[in-house]
Amino acid sequence: MxxxxxxxxxxxxxxxxxxxxxxxxxxxxxxIVTWLGVSAFYLWxxxxxxxxxxxxxxxxxxxxxxxxxxxxxxxxxxxxRVQPSxxxxxIAAVLAGGALAGVLAGAVLSTRFLPGxxxxxxxxxxxxxxxLMGPHAASLLLVGVLxxxxxxxxxxxxxxxxxxxxxxxxxxxxxxxxxxxxxxxDSHV
Amino acid sequence: xxxxQICLLISCGLFAIGLTAALARSNSILVLLGIELMLxxxxxxxxxxxxxxxxxxxxxxxxxxxxxxxxxxAEAAVGLALVxxxxxxxKNIRLKEASRLKG
Amino acid sequence: MTSPALSLFNxxxxxxxxxxxxxxxxxxxxxxxxxxxxxPAPAQWLVHHLITIVAVLAVFGLFFAFLTIxxxxxxxxxxxxxxxxxxxxxxxxxxxxxxxxxxTKEDVVPAAADKLLHFLAPVIVCSFALMxxxxxxxxxxxxxxxxxxxxxxxxxxxxxxxxxxxxxxWSSRNKYSLLAAMRALxxxxxxxxxxxLTVVPVVMLTGTLSTQNIVLAQGxxxxxxxxxxxxxxxxxxxxxxxxxxxxxxxxxRSPFDSPEAESELIAGHLTEYSGFKYALFFMAEYFGMTxxxxxxxxxxxxxxxxxxxxxxxxxxxxxxxxxxxxMILLLIWIRGTLLRLxxxxxxxxxxxxxxxxxxxxxxxxxxxxxxxxxxxxxxxxRWPVSIGLAVLPFIAFGRRLGRGLGPRTYRYAP
Numbered sequence: 015m016x017x018x019x020x021x022x023x024x025x026x027x028x029x030x031x032x033x034x035x036x037x038x039x040x041x042x043x044x045x046i047v048t049w050l051g052v053s054a055f056y057l058w059x060x061x062x063x064x065x066x067x068x069x070x071x072x073x074x075x076x077x078x079x080x081x082x083x084x085x086x087x088x089x090x091x092x093x094x095r096v097q098p099s100x101x102x103x104x105i106a107a108v109l110a111g112g113a114l115a116g117v118l119a120g121a122v123l124s125t126r127f128l129p130g131x132x133x134x135x136x137x138x139x140x141x142x143x144x145x146l147m148g149p150h151a152a153s154l155l156l157v158g159v160l161x162x163x164x165x166x167x168x169x170x171x172x173x174x175x176x177x178x179x180x181x182x183x184x185x186x187x188x189x190x191x192x193x194x195x196x197x198x199x200d201s202h203v
Numbered sequence: 204x205x206x207x208q209i210c211l212l213i214s215c216g217l218f219a220i221g222l223t224a225a226l227a228r229s230n231s232i233l234v235l236l237g238i239e240l241m242l243x244x245x246x247x248x249x250x251x252x253x254x255x256x257x258x259x260x261x262x263x264x265x266x267x268x269x270x271x272x273x274x275x276x277a278e279a280a281v282g283l284a285l286v287x288x289x290x291x292x293x294k295n296i297r298l299k300e301a302s303r304l305k306g
Numbered sequence: 307m308t309s310p311a312l313s314l315f316n317x318x319x320x321x322x323x324x325x326x327x328x329x330x331x332x333x334x335x336x337x338x339x340x341x342x343x344x345x346p347a348p349a350q351w352l353v354h355h356l357i358t359i360v361a362v363l364a365v366f367g368l369f370f371a372f373l374t375i376x377x378x379x380x381x382x383x384x385x386x387x388x389x390x391x392x393x394x395x396x397x398x399x400x401x402x403x404x405x406x407x408x409x410t411k412e413d414v415v416p417a418a419a420d421k422l423l424h425f426l427a428p429v430i431v432c433s434f435a436l437m438x439x440x441x442x443x444x445x446x447x448x449x450x451x452x453x454x455x456x457x458x459x460x461x462x463x464x465x466x467x468x469x470x471x472x473x474x475x476w477s478s479r480n481k482y483s484l485l486a487a488m489r490a491l492x493x494x495x496x497x498x499x500x501x502x503l504t505v506v507p508v509v510m511l512t513g514t515l516s517t518q519n520i521v522l523a524q525g526x527x528x529x530x531x532x533x534x535x536x537x538x539x540x541x542x543x544x545x546x547x548x549x550x551x552x553x554x555x556x557x558x559r560s561p562f563d564s565p566e567a568e569s570e571l572i573a574g575h576l577t578e579y580s581g582f583k584y585a586l587f588f589m590a591e592y593f594g595m596t597x598x599x600x601x602x603x604x605x606x607x608x609x610x611x612x613x614x615x616x617x618x619x620x621x622x623x624x625x626x627x628x629x630x631x632x633m634i635l636l637l638i639w640i641r642g643t644l645l646r647l648x649x650x651x652x653x654x655x656x657x658x659x660x661x662x663x664x665x666x667x668x669x670x671x672x673x674x675x676x677x678x679x680x681x682x683x684x685x686x687x688r689w690p691v692s693i694g695l696a697v698l699p700f701i702a703f704g705r706r707l708g709r710g711l712g713p714r715t716y717r718y719a720p
Contacts, residue, residue: 018206022213029217029240033224038232039476043423045236046469048217052243055213056268059254064268066458068246071272074465074498076239076279078491081472083232083283085488087290104227111223118215127207128257135253135261138454139515145262146269157273164277168284174291 017058025051038084046077060134063142210251218244231289231296235282242275330621331446334361358450362439370592371401377638384642408585416479416578423477428579428586431470435593437463442600443518445610445623456517457505460601461498464556467594468494471565471575474587478578486574489649490558490565496656497555497562503664504545504552507671508536508605517601521609530615535608540692541671544700546606548664550636553602555652557595560641564649599633600626607633659707663699670695 025048032044049072056065146154221240228234246268253264289301338357345353375390375398382389391397415424440463441456443449453459468491475487509515512523526534536542555562566574573579576587603609607629610622617625647655670692677688 015206018209022209022216025213026216026220029220033220033228033233033237033240038230041233041236043469043473045240048240049243052217052247055210055247056250059210059250061250061253061265061268062453063455063458064250064265064272066455066462067269067272069462070458070465071276073469074462076276078468078472078495079279079283080232080236081476082488082491083286085476085484086287087232087296099227099229103229107223107227110226111219114222115215115219118218119212122208122211122215127205127255137261137265140513142262142265142269145266150266150270153270157270161273161277164281168280171281172284172287 018055021051021054021058024048025055039081042077042080042084045080046073049073049077061137063139205255207251207255210255211248214244214247214251217241217247229297229299231286231298231301232283234298235279235286238282239275239279242271242278246271333621334445334623335447362450363436366436366439366593366596369596370589371405372398373592373596373634374404375400376635377641380635380638381642384639405585408582411581413581413583414578418479419578420477420479423473424578425583427470427474427477428583428590430466430473431590432586432593434463434466434470435590435597438594438597439600441517442597442604443521443609444626445621448610448623449518452518453516455515457509457515457520457601460517460597461502461505464594464597467590470590474579475575478575480578483575483577486565486577490575493555493558493562493565493649493652496653497552497660500548500656500660500664501552501556503661503668504549505605507541507545507668510668511536511671511675517604517609521604521611524608525611527615531613533608533611533613535606535611537606537608539674540689540696541667541674542606544663544667544670544696546602548660548667549602549606552656552660553595553598554637554640555656557591557598559595559637561644561647562652564646564652567646595637596630596634599630599637603629603633654707659703662703666695666699 028044028047028051032041032048035041035044049068053065053068053072056062056068218241221237221244223237224240225234225237228237249264249267249271253267256264286296290296293300338354338361341357342350342353378400379389379391379397389397390400393399393403415421438460440451441449441453441459471487471490471494475483475485475490478484508520512520514520514523524533524535528534532538537546554560558565566576576584579587603626610626612618612620612622612625673695674688674692677684677691
């Protein structure tokens with residue numbers, strides 16, 4: 015129970031701090047602590063595979079995407095700060111969030127749950143793999159398609175549509191010989 | 204208190220924080236992060252029910268969370284790409300000003 | 307694992323082989339247990355884990371120290387000079403002199419820097435690099451932490467490196483640091499893909515994510531001399547080569563060290579670091595390299611398995627150490643030999659060569675496994691087909707990669 019309350023405190027305080035900070039980079043970095051807290055919860059609950067997958071995905075990938083997005087959407091070094099929202103809006107949002115939390119907490123506390131199994135369900139990576147490849151194979155394929163579509167879509171949306179420097183030079187040799195390499199055409203980041 | 208209830212309360216709190224942030228902040232990246240947190244709260248519920256729920260199927264909660272993680276990755280990639288596209292159009296990422304549909 | 311025909315040859319070893327290996331094999335564990343039992347029972351589990359941690363830290367700390375001096379001396383020889391030879395016998399005390407120097411140097415932090423992040427970046431990178439050692443099986447009984455999802459853990463712990471590089475670049479408040487950090491991140495993300503894709507076939511064929519089981523799956527020998535390591539199969543060899551290149555890039559080693567190219571940039575994202583924080587980054591890089599080499603040894607080179615039946619009397623952790631050292635020496639050799647890649651060439655190499663090859667290698671491994679299951683003629687026919695599946699895509703993609711890259715012509719400023 016002690017470890018659970020520590021994990022809960024870590025998750026909730028870091029989430030609250032992250033989303034109230036003024037500096038976007040700091041927000042993203044503190045949010046990583048929240049995600050680590052969530053994966054600590056998974057490990058605590060005995061879902062080892064999901065815990066590590068959460069770290070790999072959120073700390074390794076999503077945080078990087080967020081940080082890149084923050085850096086790509088500002089004009090100078092010091093512009094990471096964001097303007098505060100209007101007080102009225104903040105109060106309304108806090109009221110809405112608090113009301114939702116109150117309703118949910120009331121529902122959770124008033125429900126009588128059936129007593130669960132005392133120990134975590136026995137599951138190893140092999141079984142997860144068999145489940146994914148067996149009964150859930152169709153969903154796995156769909157997720158693969160979804161991720162591919164999302165990747166292509168994200169690339170198309172985020173890339174600039176300046177047509178002239180994309181297709182004017184199909185032959186890279188001509189580009190490297192003819193004129194100085196243009197940065198806009200083959201930026202890789 | 205039932206440990207399941209404690210876990211559900213944690214996830215309630217996380218969801219409410221995410222919702223508050225998504226409503227209160229005007230910066231679109233922060234809104235996306237708030238939504239990301241709400242997704243995490245849902246995942247937390249899956250694992251909580253998987254661990255403490257009555258007679259759970261051995262893999263159901265884990266499989267659910269794995270798919271949900273994949274969705275979260277796709278959502279983050281597309282959402283942040285949209286943010287970058289919006290920035291390219293209007294030179295800021297405040298959601299209030301992104302109300303025109305025509306570029 | 308010994309076939310009956312070979313038992314005759316094993317006979318001379320029998321006397322030596324039975325008490326020797328088991329005792330030596332267990333020696334580190336016996337030593338630990340003896341020490342743990344000196345403590346009262348409630349504290350024993352804590353002491354048990356602390357000893358494991360301290361042992362890993364001490365062994366790999368010293369390994370790091372002697373790795374730096376070995377690298378400097380070897381590079382010196384490769385470049386036709388002597389290398390450091392003043393401190394201690396043959397210069398072997400040089401790393402300790404360097405450590406004292408780094409500790410006593412002034413720690414300069416830029417006035418505009420984000421102090422907390424600037425401090426946290428080296429701490430995070432070093433601690434997470436050390437955490438990856440937890441799942442490497444150093445010997446038959448020597449593994450700090452046996453996890454079911456060990457390979458996933460390894461990469462999850464490695465993910466913090468990217469974060470630390472970003473923190474270092476951003477908190478320095480220096481635009482060159484930030485740009486270099488972005489370049490380094492682009493490189494790390496691009497090469498993480500082929501690295502993970504080469505691990506997948508191994509996991510697929512062994513059917514486990516646990517490093518110890520992966521090593522156990524590579525046990526046994528053909529005719530007692532050729533081990534069943536993955537590197538001796540066509541897909542394993544191709545995968546090992548891709549893994550090697552990706553590992554070089556992941557650890558910013560030499561042909562791919564453009565994030566911190568000494569002669570071109572100042573030090574990339576490390577520009578604003580000095581003193582011991584710089585040393586921590588340096589250490590983390592070498593720890594990361596050692597850990598990745600350890601993973602490569604585990605996945606492809608049979609881990610702690612002896613290369614031959616007759617060499618089993620040498621304890622398993624010695625074999626692991628020898629393979630690790632051999633792989634690291636190979637990396638140093640590569641560093642002394644190859645030229646640095648430009649950043650665009652580096653990106654092209656990953657996305658247009660390594661990723662497709664790694665994907666094809668995945669198919670190749672699946673074919674290899676299925677053909678092996680069918681047995682009979684298929685088990686023999688799979689060799690040429692699999693070699694073809696490994697070599698032909700390499701030739702095809704390699705030719706495409708080099709197309710349009712004639713001899714470079716330079717334009718001089720008028």
